[in-house]
Every structure is written in C-alpha cells, then in structure tokens.
Amino acid sequence: MLLVSAGSNARGQLATGDQEDAHTFTKCCFEGYAPGQLPQGTQTVVQITCGANHTLLLLERTQDTSSSTRRELWSCGDGSKSQLGSSVVESSSVFVPLNLELQSLGLEGYTVQTVAACWETSFVALTHPDRSDVLLSMGSDDFGNLGIGGTKGKSTRCIHRVPFGGECLGTDDPCTIRVLSLAAGPHHVAIRLSAKLAGRSVQERLVGWGTSRHGQLGDLKITRMGRPVPFVDSPWPVALPVGNTLKEFSLGNQHSVFLLSSGRLYGIGSNRRGQLNEIDQHKDVSSVSCTWNGTYVVMRQNSTWTILSLGASHKGQLGRQIPNEPDHTTGIAPAPVEFPFGADTRELIKVACGSEHVLCLFSLRDALPGDTASSQREVWAWGWNEHGTLGDGTTEDRNFPQKVWPPDESSRRAVDISAGCGNSWIVLEG
Structure with a gap:
C-alpha cells in the first residue's frame, strides 16, 4: 500500500517530509521507510484522524514472521500541546510511532x-x-x-x-x-x-x-x-429519542448528528448555517457525515444512492447550485449534491468530510474491457481548497464535485479516503 496526502501542512501534519502545503497528492513518509512506503507488514490502514495541525494513523500490521496482526498507532505534525504523547514536544513532518x-x-x-x-x-x-x-x-x-x-x-x-x-x-x-x-x-x-x-x-x-x-x-x-x-x-x-438505538454519529463544530436504528436522523446544536435544516424529515438514511458547518446525508434505495447536503455554502461545500440570494439566517434547504454523472454509473463506497470540504470514493459499475485498475476507482471532491486541500493543483474553492484521483492511467488504485482540517488523504494499492 501507499498513502498520499494534500492540503494544509504548516506543522508537518501531511507527513510529506516538509512543512509546505501540498497542492497535489504527495507521498507520505514513515520513519525508517522510503517515501510513500507504509511500514513493512501493513495489512490495512484502519483509520486516519486529524486535529488542527496533527494527524493520528492507525495501522494493522502482521507481527514479525507470524500471521497474527496487531494495531499500531503512528503520528505526525504538531506535538507542542502533548497531543502526540508526552515524549513529542515539537513537530514531526514524517509519521513516527506514538508512544x-x-x-x-x-x-x-x-x-x-x-x-x-x-x-x-x-x-x-x-x-x-x-x-x-x-x-x-x-x-x-x-x-x-x-x-x-x-x-x-x-x-x-x-x-x-x-x-x-x-x-x-x-x-x-x-x-x-x-x-x-x-x-x-x-x-x-x-x-x-x-x-x-x-x-x-x-x-x-x-x-x-x-x-x-x-x-x-x-x-x-x-x-x-x-x-x-x-x-x-x-x-x-x-x-437520544426514546425507543431508538444508535447506529452511527458525526460531529461538526457546533452541531451533532445521530443516525438512529429507525433509519432517521436526530440533530442537536446550532442551526445557524442551516446544518440541521429538516434533519429529521429523511428516512432510509444509510450514513451521515459532518463538516464544521454542514451535514451530508447518504440515502440509498435499491441500487441507487443520493447525497443530500445542507449547511454552509460560502466555500462551495454543498457541491451544488445554490439560490442567488441564499438566506444565511436560516440556511439553504437540503438538496442532492450535483455530480456530472448518474448514480447508476458508479457505486458510492465512502464519504469523508473534512473541515469545509468533502471527498467521495466510487467504483465504476460497468468497467470496460482493458480498463486499468486505477480507472475502476475514482475520488471526487469539492469545497474549501485554500491550501490545495483537494489535491487538484490549485487553491481555488470548488462549488461542484470534480475528479481528483486518478490523475492518469498509470496511477495506483484508490482503496480508501479520509479528510481532515484543510487536508485530504487517499490510501492506494501497492
């Protein structure tokens, strides 16, 4: 496997070996390994989670010559507040094991x-x-x-x-x-x-x-x-509402959204940006994710999917056309993200929400003969892009989804995505 990242990097939180923002997806570095190479024996990138300027990476690795696996925690970025453990006092621009x-x-x-x-x-x-x-x-x-x-x-x-x-x-x-x-x-x-x-x-x-x-x-x-x-x-x-169990949940800056066993959502907190507008009106919800000031609801019916977006729109976060004069007091009504393709052409694998941007991982439903492995998977993204967050080579915010991976036919196949505070991550097949 390989790991690549893009976006804000003021304290080395992208693990690219420096502290410069990355406007395109760049190979991450691990202490003791070649750039881009994950630690030997890595079976799965279990989780990537980001704070303001630090990153935690949870790996599952085989142990020595045995077939058993064990989860290991690595970290990079700012450690000045002890967020990377008591032994890291400054910052690291490569992933190191967290003690x-x-x-x-x-x-x-x-x-x-x-x-x-x-x-x-x-x-x-x-x-x-x-x-x-x-x-x-x-x-x-x-x-x-x-x-x-x-x-x-x-x-x-x-x-x-x-x-x-x-x-x-x-x-x-x-x-x-x-x-x-x-x-x-x-x-x-x-x-x-x-x-x-x-x-x-x-x-x-x-x-x-x-x-x-x-x-x-x-x-x-x-x-x-x-x-x-x-x-x-x-x-x-x-x-939580009486009579419901909790399936999953996601937290924004001033709001929290919970997916209940009924397939409906329950939202609490601020609705100043419309991030909770009509949140309890949807059914058959399969997952929910939050940016700082937005909510993204995945709904599935038969073999198709829809992503509803609601909340802040000033950085293009909603991924769709918005009214010419939106009511920023009550926010904008929920509506589907506007992709330049039909839901029947791609299977939605995962949605990853960052601070004010969103990534989606898709697989093509009908791959053509001769298609490369990379072309059968796509990562699309939109929203805040000031630090090159979307990895498209620019720093311009994107109001609509655009494909950010693969950049060409020789690129490796995307298998997972994650999003953090002004940064984006893609796990690639080795």
Whole structure:
C-alpha cells in the first residue's frame, strides 16, 4: 500500500517530509521507510484522524514472521500541546510511532481499538479481552476537551485516563465497559459505550464532553443565569429519542448528528448555517457525515444512492447550485449534491468530510474491457481548497464535485479516503 496526502501542512501534519502545503497528492513518509512506503507488514490502514495541525494513523500490521496482526498507532505534525504523547514536544513532518507508555499506565496487554482528535487534543480507545476498555486523552484541555474534570493542578504533559463514573453510566456497580464508537468535532466529543453488569443484560450509553453552549451535547446543565454551561469537562449523558438505538454519529463544530436504528436522523446544536435544516424529515438514511458547518446525508434505495447536503455554502461545500440570494439566517434547504454523472454509473463506497470540504470514493459499475485498475476507482471532491486541500493543483474553492484521483492511467488504485482540517488523504494499492 501507499498513502498520499494534500492540503494544509504548516506543522508537518501531511507527513510529506516538509512543512509546505501540498497542492497535489504527495507521498507520505514513515520513519525508517522510503517515501510513500507504509511500514513493512501493513495489512490495512484502519483509520486516519486529524486535529488542527496533527494527524493520528492507525495501522494493522502482521507481527514479525507470524500471521497474527496487531494495531499500531503512528503520528505526525504538531506535538507542542502533548497531543502526540508526552515524549513529542515539537513537530514531526514524517509519521513516527506514538508512544502511549502503556506499561507506566498499568495497561499492559491492551491494544489500540480506535482513535479521534479535537483541535489540539487526541483520544485513543484501548481494548483488552478480559478487562474493561479504556479511553486515553492527551493534549490541550481547552473547553474541557480532555474529559478528566479539568486540569487544575495537573500537568498537561501527561496521558490521561478518561473516567466513566456512575453518573454517565447510570450505575455505581462494577461493570465491564466497551467502547463501541467514538467521534470528535473541533472542541467536543461523543462516545458510545456498553456497560455489562454481572448477571444483567448489556446496556448502551451515549456520553459526551467539551463545548456545549450551542446544545451540541444536548440540553445539559443550566447556569444560575439561565444560560447553557459553555462546556462540560467530564463525560456526561447525551439523551437520544426514546425507543431508538444508535447506529452511527458525526460531529461538526457546533452541531451533532445521530443516525438512529429507525433509519432517521436526530440533530442537536446550532442551526445557524442551516446544518440541521429538516434533519429529521429523511428516512432510509444509510450514513451521515459532518463538516464544521454542514451535514451530508447518504440515502440509498435499491441500487441507487443520493447525497443530500445542507449547511454552509460560502466555500462551495454543498457541491451544488445554490439560490442567488441564499438566506444565511436560516440556511439553504437540503438538496442532492450535483455530480456530472448518474448514480447508476458508479457505486458510492465512502464519504469523508473534512473541515469545509468533502471527498467521495466510487467504483465504476460497468468497467470496460482493458480498463486499468486505477480507472475502476475514482475520488471526487469539492469545497474549501485554500491550501490545495483537494489535491487538484490549485487553491481555488470548488462549488461542484470534480475528479481528483486518478490523475492518469498509470496511477495506483484508490482503496480508501479520509479528510481532515484543510487536508485530504487517499490510501492506494501497492
């Protein structure tokens, strides 16, 4: 496999070996390996997640000569706030292994399950076959992002263990906790947990922390002045509509959107940019993703798909024609992203939302004889492009989707995509 990236790179967060913005997709570098080459034995790029100027990369690799695999966490970019662990104090323009200091934390035998990142804060969920899962946080505690009850009197140059007490779990009895899913916006976090008590059925819980002023964590605590608390600094229950379980969720800057078992969406938080307009009116939703100020809803029926976009439009984020005089007070009504091809010609594999741009990975439904492997997969993108974010060689925002991969027939085949804060990522076949 190969990994390429494009976009904002002020602190080396693209791992291209320098700190210059990349306007085209450029090979990422790993410590000890040739440019573009992933560490030996890499089987899968499990996850790429980005903060303001740092990146976490979760790989699955075979171990030595055995056939067993293990997940490993690599990082690059800004480490000045300890968001890359306590040992990285500056920045790295190549991917290096992230030292979680598990032995000193008493977490021997744990492995990384999933990761997430806020603006200058990182989160790592660990799992163990015989013990409860653990969530680690590191970096800045702006708006209580670390989730540990504030850092007064504590060193921020530490890796912290996020506490899940009785208030957020609904019980003080000993229980086994599992992290089911984890997501972060620039300054708030949500995590879906399961808690199993001895002799009882498993109970799921949704909890969150961080900024809450706009209701992005629900109607939480109210100050004596009758106003929402600006932020919550430790895990707190987030209420969902009664009678529904949670399938997946995504967080923007001031809003959160949840896909329920009913196939409908539930949105909370700010709707200033119209990012929640008519959010509960759609059914048969298969997935949802958020930019900072937008929401993108994938709906499927039979063999076709539609991507609805809603929210901010000033950077072309909606990927479609908008009214000449949009109402920026209430936002624009949801409508499909306008691709220059029919949904029956391509299968939608994945949607990846960055700060204010979107990537889509497609496979061609009817590849022609003689087509190269790369031409059977395409990456299309639109939105904010100030730093070369879309990798199209320019810095002009794009109002409509355009193909950004493959650039030519000799290019390698795209197998996965990701998007971060002003940057984009494509995983390629080796």
